[in-house]
Amino acid sequence: MSVTVRVPAKVNVQLAVGGVRPDGFHDLANVFLAVSLHDEVTATPSPEGLRVTCEGPDADQVPLDRTNLAARAALALAERYGRRPDVHLHIAKDIPVAGGMAGGSADCAGALVACDALWGTGASRDELLAICAELGSDVPFSLVGGAALGTGRGEKLTALEVGGDFHWVFAMAAKGLSTPAVFREFDRLGEGLEIPEPAADQAVLDALAKGDPAALAVAVSNDLQPAALSLFPQLSDTLAAGRAAGALAALVSGSGPTTAFLATDARSASDIAGVLRASGTCRDVRTASGPAPGATVRD
Numbered sequence: 001m002s003v004t005v006r007v008p009a010k011v012n013v014q015l016a017v018g019g020v021r022p023d024g025f026h027d028l029a030n031v032f033l034a035v036s037l038h039d040e041v042t043a044t045p046s047p048e049g050l051r052v053t054c055e056g057p058d059a060d061q062v063p064l065d066r067t068n069l070a071a072r073a074a075l076a077l078a079e080r081y082g083r084r085p086d087v088h089l090h091i092a093k094d095i096p097v098a099g100g101m102a103g104g105s106a107d108c109a110g111a112l113v114a115c116d117a118l119w120g121t122g123a124s125r126d127e128l129l130a131i132c133a134e135l136g137s138d139v140p141f142s143l144v145g146g147a148a149l150g151t152g153r154g155e156k157l158t159a160l161e162v163g164g165d166f167h168w169v170f171a172m173a174a175k176g177l178s179t180p181a182v183f184r185e186f187d188r189l190g191e192g193l194e195i196p197e198p199a200a201d202q203a204v205l206d207a208l209a210k211g212d213p214a215a216l217a218v219a220v221s222n223d224l225q226p227a228a229l230s231l232f233p234q235l236s237d238t239l240a241a242g243r244a245a246g247a248l249a250a251l252v253s254g255s256g257p258t259t260a261f262l263a264t265d266a267r268s269a270s271d272i273a274g275v276l277r278a279s280g281t282c283r284d285v286r287t288a289s290g291p292a293p294g295a296t297v298r299d
């Protein structure tokens, strides 16, 4: 018997970052949109104890020990329900690793939902969300999907209405960026400056509610983008190539280095993807649309 859970990647259509807090995290106003790039996590009973395996183009970059967020989800759930974490977690990985698309968070939420179903814990959704929030700031969103505003360190979610599908192109970079390093660079760049309280931008929320890509394109923003570009200046070339190819908006996804390009429709996304692929400014290019559902048990 095994359980497979499909979990989406995300793009941040707004990422407003406040000053560093006493706990080292930053207060955020984080508008998440789940998109149709997925990892799948399969949980199977494993009498010899917790084991993690991974397949996919980036599989060699995924740690298979207890630092893996999927393993940590299984351990957290097992501890809460007083059982042994005797499970084999297999991750079929399609979301870029260290890409700013919440790939690790997706595996974490996927493993939690898969183990929960396999073990029949009967945990409520709120309990699962609380465990997610302990495991990482983006993990609760990977569980719920759709579109949501994340406040606090990003883990307190309010679901958002979305009036239509948004079409995206994602350009994967040659190397990853560490999220803590990008936040540290944000702090360094902001030294001595007054950092305002992060707040959701009404123009972003309205554009999502209307399903209007042109309106969303002028409203998107990412306060981590200058820090990501400072650590990885070549990303400017990728952004410029996507803009020149007709993207309505070009931005770094989350802490990067994946870059995200908003397109008018699916056909335009496919055209932009073709140009980006030929541009030589990125490692790989994918198209996807959002909103996509959160972690879902597959039949």
Ligand code: C5P
Binding pocket: 024, 025, 026, 027, 028, 135, 136, 137, 138, 152, 153, 154, 179, 180, 181, 183
């Ligand atoms: O919550 P998560 O483990 O995903 O965060 C990874 C790192 O990103 C944190 O250790 C911290 O350095 C940074 N971070 C932050 N403020 C947030 C979320 C993450 O500084 N709101």
